[in-house]
Amino acid sequence: MCKRTAFIGHRYVFDENIREKLYIAVEEEIKNGCNCFTMGTRGDFDKEALFICRELRQKYKEIKIEVVITSFAQIKPILIYDDVLGKEVFKPYDDVETVMYEIENLHFKKRITESNKQMIDACNTLICYVDEKCCRSSGAKKMFFYAKKKGLRIVNLFLPSPNL
Secondary structure, rough: OOOEEEEEEEOOOOOOOOOHHHHHHHHHHHHOOOOEEEOOOOOOHHHHHHHHHHHHHHHOOOOOOEEEEEEEEEOOHHHHHHHOOOOOEEEEEHHHHOOOOOOOOOOOHHHHHHHHHHHHHHHEEEEEEEEOOOOOOOOHHHHHHHHHOOOOOEEOOOOOEEEE
């Protein structure tokens, strides 16, 4: 059985060290035998997770990357920052697997939550960027507690990292 890691996070990331934190966390998962990484497409954290997984796949050829979409309209190029070029470029999902769960009958506002639940149900580890002490409710926070209740190993990058 392959080990799987999912990514869940707030739509906006306000941590200037998030790429470095993600790189360390994802590489640690690879070294611990994880070979499949699954993320959504909606927010900053998802985009950063995809960027880091693509970067690490150059070093670890065996890893598989899955991007979960909630609508067929999402199959289009996305804008990412290319460090080599020093600017944002469009990068389509042509180098990763695209997954869409059986959610088309759900109201569009429930599709992200249901997709996130299915990602969590299929994984061993959750790497997330979630302020669990935030007073307002958010989808990322709900999924964090869902994963916690299921007993998943959770790496929360919202917390300060002692080595960064």
